[in-house]
Amino acid sequence: xxxxxxxxxxxxxxxxxxxxxxxxxxxxxxxxxxxxxxxxxxxxxxxxxxxxxxxxxxxxxxxxxxxxxxxxxxxxxxxxxxxxxxxxxxxxxxxxxxxxxxxxxxxxxxxxxxxxxxxxxxxxxxxxxxxxxxxxxxxxxxxxxxxxxxxxxxxxxxxxxxxxxxxxxxxxxxxxxxxxxxxxxxxxxxxxxxxxxxxxxxxxxxxxxxxxxxxxxxxxxxxxxxxxxxxxxxxxxxxxxxxxxxxxxxxxxxxxxxxxxxxxxxxxxxxxxxxxxxxxxxxxxxxxxxxxxxxxxxxxxxxxxxxxxxxxxxxxxxxxxxxxxxxxxx
Numbered sequence: 001x002x003x004x005x006x007x008x009x010x011x012x013x014x015x016x017x018x019x020x021x022x023x024x025x026x027x028x029x030x031x032x033x034x035x036x037x038x039x040x041x042x043x044x045x046x047x048x049x050x051x052x053x054x055x056x057x058x059x060x061x062x063x064x065x066x067x068x069x070x071x072x073x074x075x076x077x078x079x080x081x082x083x084x085x086x087x088x089x090x091x092x093x094x095x096x097x098x099x100x101x102x103x104x105x106x107x108x109x110x111x112x113x114x115x116x117x118x119x120x121x122x123x124x125x126x127x128x129x130x131x132x133x134x135x136x137x138x139x140x141x142x143x144x145x146x147x148x149x150x151x152x153x154x155x156x157x158x159x160x161x162x163x164x165x166x167x168x169x170x171x172x173x174x175x176x177x178x179x180x181x182x183x184x185x186x187x188x189x190x191x192x193x194x195x196x197x198x199x200x201x202x203x204x205x206x207x208x209x210x211x212x213x214x215x216x217x218x219x220x221x222x223x224x225x226x227x228x229x230x231x232x233x234x235x236x237x238x239x240x241x242x243x244x245x246x247x248x249x250x251x252x253x254x255x256x257x258x259x260x261x262x263x264x265x266x267x268x269x270x271x272x273x274x275x276x277x278x279x280x281x282x283x284x285x286x287x288x289x290x291x292x293x294x295x296x297x298x299x300x301x302x303x304x305x306x307x308x309x310x311x312x313x314x315x316x317x318x319x320x321x322x323x324x325x326x327x328x329x330x
Contacts, residue, residue: 003062004100004306004324009049012310014059015100017303023105025075030082030108032089034326036124037099037303038066041155042244044310057097064099066090066127068120069327071111078108086114088123088281090274100306102326110274112281115289123285125295125321129157130284131277132242133293135270137164140240142216144169147209151229152220152243153190154181156321159296161218162188167292173205173214175221175229181319184296196221202228209234219243219250226250236261242270296320 005018025031043063046055057063068088074080089106091098098104114123142148148165152158153174165172166189174190176182182193192208194201206213213234219226220243227250233239239262241250249266257264272280287293298320301309305324312318 001102002303002326003102004064004303006047006059006061006063008059009047011048012044012307012314014047015063015307015310017306023103025073025078025105027076028078028108029075029105030071030078030087030111031073031103031105032067032069032087033072034067034069034099034102034104035120036068036300037064037101037324037326038124038127039064039301039306039309039313039322039324040128041313044314045244047310062098062100064097064101064104064324065092066124067099067104067106067326068114068124068127069104072103074108082108082111086120087111088114088120088127088285090127090277100303100324100326102303107274110278112278112285115285118285118289121297121300121323121325122288122295124323125156125297126284126288126293127281129155129160129295129321130288130293131272131280132157132270133160133164134280134284134287135272136161136218136240136242137168139265139269140216140218140238142168142170142218146170146215147173147212147234149173149175149205149214149217149229149232150185150190150220151175151196151218151225153185153193154319155220156296156298157243158218158220159185159188159320160293161220162190163294165218166190170216173208175201175205175225177316184319188296196225196228202232205229205232213237216240222249227252230257230262233260233262238263239265241266297323299323300325 154176174185
């Protein structure tokens with residue numbers, strides 16, 4: 001079968017298509033024929049050699065932590081009724097391994113059935129974004145009448161946050177970069193969109209909130225953008241620092257947060273164990289099947305073009321979620 005292998009840490013060019021033997025399901029495992037593999041920004045960072053203190057990945061390796069597809073075989077101790085079912089699940093250990101492939105091995109206990117009526121591609125787009133968004137709402141909460149600022153609002157997670165905050169009755173301000181992305185954010189329910197490539201973007205947020213700032217800030221950008229978003233968080237507000245594509249998670253002054261009564265949460269507050277991940281993914285797929293969560297797939301790439309997918313993500317050319325397609329259309 002065909003896989004994409006990272007030969008060494010480096011740029012997108014280190015993602016190389018390679019032929020390897022088909023995997024065999026061991027005890028308690030299932031092999032699925034992959035339809036779609038989720039591609040996230042963090043995978044580009046791991047491939048480049050970053051975050052070694054968090055992700056124990058050593059080249060050569062096959063990246064990818066989330067896939068959808070159809071079960072083809074199961075190992076000892078696994079109900080054979082799984083064979084032929086459409087499923088979603090996570091491969092490898094923390095950080096992911098084995099998803100950029102035509103076939104992937106998943107622990108059977110971690111398999112989540114994809115509801116009828118929900119496309120495997122849409123399910124793949126929720127493997128990480130849907131789970132993280134639901135967890136964020138559990139931890140941070142967004143209430144009717146609040147003013148909510150979402151940064152990195154044109155990404156897969158950001159668009160879902162805009163949708164759900166709008167549905168909760170909040171007034172949503174979406175921050176992104178470029179006219180194309182801002183238009184998409186507005187279409188998903190943001191009442192105001194601001195371009196954070198413009199130097200006065202934070203002033204526009206403060207002005208739009210009557211000078212008080214946003215009640216809740218969902219920061220998926222990090223870096224200097226996250227710090228600017230923290231500055232326009234209202235006194236007594238809530239700030240989630242869960243994104244790092246702009247140069248690390250936002251570095252916040254804890255004394256300033258305490259002085260202003262701001263409750264700060266970070267990526268550590270969103271971590272889930274395997275069983276919790278399975279439960280929240282089940283929720284996310286159910287929400288999507290009922291039309292209450294609408295993943296936006298901005299671009300897809302054939303498996304062989306994984307390097308192009310990584311390059312597009314790093315160049316900030318993508319909107320919504322990015323997927324690798326390993327199998328024929330449903």
